[in-house]
Amino acid sequence: MQQFAQQVVSGLAQGAIYGSLALALVLIYKATEVINFAQGEMAMFTTYICWSLITHHGLSYWPAFFLTLLIAFAGGVGIQRIVIRPLERASVLTVVMATIALLVVLNGLAAWLWSPQIQFFPSPFPNTTWVIGGVHVSQQDVDTFGVTLACVAVLWLFFRFTKLGLAMRAGALNPDAARLLGVRTSWLLALGWGFAAVLGAVSGMMVAPSAFLQPNMMQVILIYAFASAVLGGIESPVGAVVGGLAIGVTINLLATYVHFIGSSLQLPVALAVLLVVLIVRPAGLFGRVAVRRV
Amino acid sequence: MTSRIGPAGFAALVVAVAAAPLVSTHYRTYELGFVGIYLAALLGLNILTGLTGQISLGHGAFMGIGAYTTAILVVDHGWRALWTIPVAAVVTGLVGIGFGLAVTRFAGPYLALATFALPLTLTGIVKRFQGFTGGSLGKNLPLLHSQLGLRTNPSLWLYIVAWSLALLLFVLAWAVARGRLGRSFRAVHDSEIASTANGISARWVKTLAFGLSAFYCGAAGAVFAIGVAYVNPDTFPIDLSILLLTGVVIGGTGSLGGMVFGALFVEFIRTTWAPALVRAFTRVTTVHVNTHAAGSPQVIYGLVLLLVLFAAPAGAGGLARRLADLVPRLRRRAPSLSRPSGL
């Protein structure tokens, strides 16, 4: 029983990480209807920037953290304006390839600028471990989880209760109608990317202390983050995090108790589970079912 | 997919393919053999992406399935390498159909996501069933050797096998594009709803497109295994799948002739062209860039891709077409009714 509880707790910790990156994916999709394959690399790159600020420019953690968020925002807006917007009218393939190209460039650039060597990245949270009923819970994991939840809450409040959030949703759902209503859809898309980049940066900086900073840090996490986002419903921030937690726990439990799966089949099994869920409920757990009108 | 490449163009290609080894070193022939392999793969991916408009970021995995089929048949069952190629193609095609059935309910970017996970899934399965696949250590195939006679060097043999396959598949792709199947593919690409309303089952067509493209990649993978003489889970990473799709885009989705350029790109960009560009950049700007710097070929290749997406989204095929339009024609012809290929 204790092993079960421990694996569940560990799975939740891992799942919170997937959920935090999934949030960024959901935001971009919700605001701009684009699936950003470069999200993980953007998160990694901005985390490297923070690391560089701390290590090479002597800033302490929190100033570096917030400065990085600003830089991430600017970077996200910049990428949308310079790379994505000119391709607005292009095909889905072109846009997907553009984000793939970004993935390739950012990954290579990080290795080029900062070398592929693994680096230490500090965590702002203390390193204590609590023991609850025989189960070890790390404070860093709990705090990461808390940060993720805070991001979800902020995002949800933003979309539900602010004019800007409403405008963003409208702009993504029906750009032409929104434009007719006076919404500056073009800048909203850029804002969406900016905010998503900020979320990605937060995710990267939460992950880096335990995953250790290296150019490939986010690659596998990206796949799990996609799975989480799709599982939860690609437009639902709450869904993204719930999806992440669900996937984290499921994988851990399957790997521990179903020996046929072993360690190499963890990812395929996670994806198979995802596939089954999507066949049964295509919109994901929290998504709204879209009806196509002919 | 417009089939602009007429018999004259194809003949020119065949002549070029026949002539190239005569002016190349053994090593260059070896590299060009791989260009042939990638051409076969790109022609298949083009059917799925260019013709039917479905994005796949996982076709390297289908090459992997073909390669492993060949490896297992040759190493464990003593088959002769050439005979394994059609088997690998059929096996992979069937897997492609199975995969297609599962994922074609998803559209656009969701489909891309599902295919993105395919290479990792394959790696996991290969490692898990290592008694069958050789696990992480993989399988060593017999060294590439000519089956034509003692004098033919192995690189030439690979070249002949690869390009015979590629040209055969080229003709097949051309026939598919021109025929009824091609029209169904294009119809689904244009509008799934409209084609469904017209009695074409979009799902079955897309599934078939997956199967056919997998068939091509499986054949390519089989020759790949013969050429490299080694397979293991690291051999078909996600980078390869990305590179294949990039090759299709750079060649020009829908353009058969453009795929030749795409194949050249896939083979030479990271190993030859990007480092050459870095060296040229260093010389021109006198900024010292470490040619061994990790990541520099990648940055170049990503930037090239972006450049193509911006400046020439129809790829090399589109560029060639535009170039051709600039040349005054001797014979006036009625405007072509075929659609432009850029999606």
Place this chain on the structure above:
Amino acid sequence: MKRSALLVAAALLAAAAVVVSAGAAPSATPGVTARTILLEGTFPLSGPASGYAPIPAAMKAFFSYTNAQHGVNGRQIVFKYDDDQYNPPETVQLTHKYVEQDHAFALVGGLGTEPQQAVEAYLNQQKVPQLFVSTGATTFDHDFTANPWTIGWQPDYAAEGAIYGKYIAKNLPTAKIGVIYQNDDYGGNYLSGLKSGLGASHLGQIVSAQPFDVTSPSPLQQVAALAQSGADTFVIFLTPTATIQSYVIATKLGWKPAHVFVNSVSGTSTFLGLAAKSGSAITDGSFTVNYLLDPTNPQYNSAPGMVLYRKLMAKYDPSGNVNDQLNVYGMAKAWNVVQLLKGLGKNPTRAGLMQAARSMNFSGATANPFLLPGIVTRTQGRYQYPISQVNLVQFSGGVFKPVGGLVDGRVLPK
């Protein structure tokens, strides 16, 4: 018709541009000219294994030093290397290029078990030396009859695992072992060594063996399973990142194994320091083995090899990290190559090189200065493990302190 022909013409032009190439005409002995010897090797400079990238840079530094000292028998060593990204087909293509286009004299230091496996048969068929591959996979040392042109260099993984097994069986006979190992040949090699070192009678000491796949983002689940298994001896056979993660996760889970054994690739002060900095409380006391001079241990500061190492790093590889033991590894290997080449005299041949590699005896005054004092480099007859002695060391206060004297991983011939 014209359009398509133009399109194809464009493709042909592109093809022609790549077709015309300048390949060096093979000389009497490939790779050897009046003034130069060409050595080449493939290394993962990017991608997941790129942590090993310092090795070729350090090798090159030593070769540059050798060249400054009038080279080898009047010839300068030209060492070129390329990135194969740890992707075997890439390795195969590059190796074909080295052999068929560049006509290298020998391939030196090629890194990676699978990449080098992929080219082993080809190089042996072409009779090109596959010298001192950078991997501890036992097969490269062991299978010399089938592959006479291939030889390893460093202490092999199975031997290292056996050293841990023997130590545990002798000194910790009641310990309960929990192993985490990479789920491939690398980890498997170590594990089988561990088991053979323990011997049949002590095999039951292993209470849990958890495989870890590199596609998993973290060994969280495996370490949790080990912690729950009641093991008090933690054995880690992983690559560096996963190793550091295992150390940190163990502490997070409140697991305090009495003994920790970590493989030498990942057991460096850099990596253990990183683990400690990230909160691991179990790095102190970790056992591993070492055979190279350790730049982070002041004990070796005055060793002639260390002095030379620091001098060469400063002069030829100033951007390299002096504390990274991989640089010592690179220089030690390059030193070995240079010794062999010097011994070949004015007319080096590939066959001569392999003969020399298979009958090495660098010990005492002629020992490799970059290895720990007393370690010999010896091959002869049916014994083809160039370096097999190591020192068992224990991490304490940020450095590795020797535990006992040199240990033989294999039975050295006299």
